[in-house]
Amino acid sequence: MRIAGSIPLSARQPGQATTIVQVGPVAFGGPRVVLIGGPCAVEGRDQVIRAARAVREAGGSMLRGGAWKPRTSPYDFQGLGAEGLQHLVEARDATGLPFVTEVLDPRDVELVATHADMLQIGSRSVQNFPLLREAGQSGKPVMLKRGMMTTVGEWLHAAEHVLAAGGRHVVFCERGIRTFEPTLRNTLDVGSVAVLREMTHFPVIVDPSHAAGESRFVAALARAAVAAGADGLLIEMHPDPAAALSDAVQSLDPAQFAELAISCRAVARAVGRDL
Amino acid sequence: MRIAGSIPLSARQPGQATTIVQVGPVAFGGPRVVLIGGPCAVEGRDQVIRAARAVREAGGSMLRGGAWKPRTSPYDFQGLGAEGLQHLVEARDATGLPFVTEVLDPRDVELVATHADMLQIGSRSVQNFPLLREAGQSGKPVMLKRGMMTTVGEWLHAAEHVLAAGGRHVVFCERGIRTFEPTLRNTLDVGSVAVLREMTHFPVIVDPSHAAGESRFVAALARAAVAAGADGLLIEMHPDPAAALSDAVQSLDPAQFAELAISCRAVARAVGRDL
Amino acid sequence: MRIAGSIPLSARQPGQATTIVQVGPVAFGGPRVVLIGGPCAVEGRDQVIRAARAVREAGGSMLRGGAWKPRTSPYDFQGLGAEGLQHLVEARDATGLPFVTEVLDPRDVELVATHADMLQIGSRSVQNFPLLREAGQSGKPVMLKRGMMTTVGEWLHAAEHVLAAGGRHVVFCERGIRTFEPTLRNTLDVGSVAVLREMTHFPVIVDPSHAAGESRFVAALARAAVAAGADGLLIEMHPDPAAALSDAVQSLDPAQFAELAISCRAVARAVGRDL
């Protein structure tokens, strides 16, 4: 709480309610836990529309999908770019679901903001200050993923960059941190959800897919996140995981996604919310 | 799962059910999530009996309390030793609750095993191999806490030391790991619960108190643990936390403990169990 | 070495010599350990010219200084920008020392590349792929700092992004990683120098200032780096550290910098090089 003074725009004041971040029909921070699903990368028009339909059928309320992909190697698939963005728009048209997509380059913010409902700042960009400023200036709601080795304090300050540049709405997204433990892809820091709920008035969601790294562990982490007080879940789901161009092993198929929704809904109700 | 071959006694075989670890009337690994409560350190007869009563009233089924305390500094309170053990016995007599207590020195195992219902091997002792062997030879059920920087693989092998020495029953206890994140005392690795349930046939419980380090974050972590599939909770509770000789800031008072029991019971039911 | 196949442009082939990266009169990767000094941030014309003179007098051969500063908080000094770049040019004119400066935004690469002798990609930008590509396309030599959270494998792949985009010359710069140990600002991973010398044919230098975080520990880390085989040192030095606008506690003054040069020269000679 010592850092509250240095983050005037994101710090929760004593007694302050959570700020509702509205993205089309979806409200982050209200009584309903928001369920977002979709593929790691947009691979084509059919894939993303099929994914969006599966999200809607399972009771999810928002679509995710990457058009520009940050990849460790320059020789891996880097995403479809503007064409992928267009497919997301078509999936929204077909299903009514708003979508969030990552923007990597400050020069792309204007284009992405014109089409997307919410901008995602990815883990590797959490301290990309020119990008944060550009995202803030766009006026769009921003989903700010935690970096693999970002402290909660740095993360809050990153949000402050968005807000100080004119951004009005941030949603924090915990996605696992890098530790010495090699079993899972990352270590989900479920405690950060409880800490952030105290420190900031903006909503906090969780991406258990990148933390787990393997599909069979995703649902247990998702339930833990909801039980800890998360305002939403960001889940990698692919109509056909075995054919995915990236993150195949951690993607759920539509049936697993629907099952996750059911078990997380039960936990949400146990903590006085819904999904 | 590659390590399964090197831990023949603790690895879960395909299709194998969880081994029920029975400690008096308490069954770890069954449908009921076990709730253990009590002070960090045994400070006196009255304190521990009051704590035991508060545990029972809240629906808890087991008592914890440290008679020998591992302390970073040699100048801090080191515990009451054998006298503290006697107070735990008196608290069991007064309430009917079995108790678990830490043993630090292989030379104390025989004494502790004579009186305690379950031996705790603490975080700093998880690779104290002479102690693990002695605990195994005692025949008592062993609660094996994860070290602050122990991988899941090392932890499973530590259990194998207990079992190879003749121990029959181990209960794993996740308590948070050491990472770069300074906000909470440790980072609860809730994913380890899901991983261990796959890798070993022994039960897994969670200590959210040492992970949180501050009492107001304990309940959220406890709920997350139950949602992830933990078979039990180990909670620091003191009749009068402000007067505690150790871990004062992370101890719940009896009312907070009772509240935690209620909220965790709701989550337990949401995942098909009870508490 | 398993990753060599996926980094064709940066991997050292068996028997391949270190690639000399020439920056004006300075050669990275040759027999001489390159000593770079200068302030964290360019604060004004006089400050940077005085710093450059102190570097030259101590036997240093290159100037550093930040015109655009990545700052955790949006409310801290963000650098002088293009004006700071101009001061660095004046300092080069006054002393003959080439300079390296950080570029944060892909839209600034062209401007910086027009004036600077070498582009620095900072720790927070090591996986800023649009920036890496832009830097590669500029044709300028790139100093690529390791991120606080970056594995050696990811770091090598980041260099591959620069090279795949057309960059010809990269110099790696180890600057300490983030661990659980809180005493110093970061943990200098001196082993990464030895590992990189095996894995890549490009030179490797070390920034002990950010690792130490306090000026009195900088020289010991610098000597360790040279002894481990580093091809250069990047040192924060300010004409008047007490007045520095950033990184005051870790900056050396000119006398300490000169002393560091002397002691590191002795170590360089002990390992068959010079400085």
Place this chain on the structure above:
Amino acid sequence: MRIAGSIPLSARQPGQATTIVQVGPVAFGGPRVVLIGGPCAVEGRDQVIRAARAVREAGGSMLRGGAWKPRTSPYDFQGLGAEGLQHLVEARDATGLPFVTEVLDPRDVELVATHADMLQIGSRSVQNFPLLREAGQSGKPVMLKRGMMTTVGEWLHAAEHVLAAGGRHVVFCERGIRTFEPTLRNTLDVGSVAVLREMTHFPVIVDPSHAAGESRFVAALARAAVAAGADGLLIEMHPDPAAALSDAVQSLDPAQFAELAISCRAVARAVGRDL
């Protein structure tokens, strides 16, 4: 430095000289960097005598070798125990070199202290408080290795346990810490050498073998340690590494050990010492 008050016996007072720890003819903390070599585990009489002779021929002044081995798995070779201790005594008789060996169990301290010149407390035992006390009471000099997960503050307090129990002399041994970086076995924290030299009046040595994990990286780390100010080196060397029962890949052979001694001697002289 805030912790100085809580470690009255190990904290260096302003202006206080380093305490010389004398082990037979060997002085830790003096102008000469102490070179200790020998096998990970004592495997037989001939092996350890051959190792001791190789140490002496290379200019080393002390022998190391494990009689009791802490092993992650209960099914791995656990050491020769008392018989191994006897072989170390024979090697000392044959070469005149004093030896250090690890003690794992408080019940073995008396036996080991009767024969060994110095007791080693291993990484996994750094917070084994009963063992620390027993070692302190033995009156023997203690080499205290840092745990994989131990902060400098905890390490200093561990030494204080030895000293508060009556121990007079401690030598700290940095051996690499556990971080997210997977390339080498551990991350050598060379900065801890500089920090400890400020915080404590006892000598500090470095074990580069466990940090490197592969023999070809050991010498570079050893040179870095000497350059940073280490008072000694603890090196794994086996007469025939390919036949070693443990730590084969990180052990030097006698020729590599002799080469390491030569290159480290040059660095020692560059920093005003000898070896």
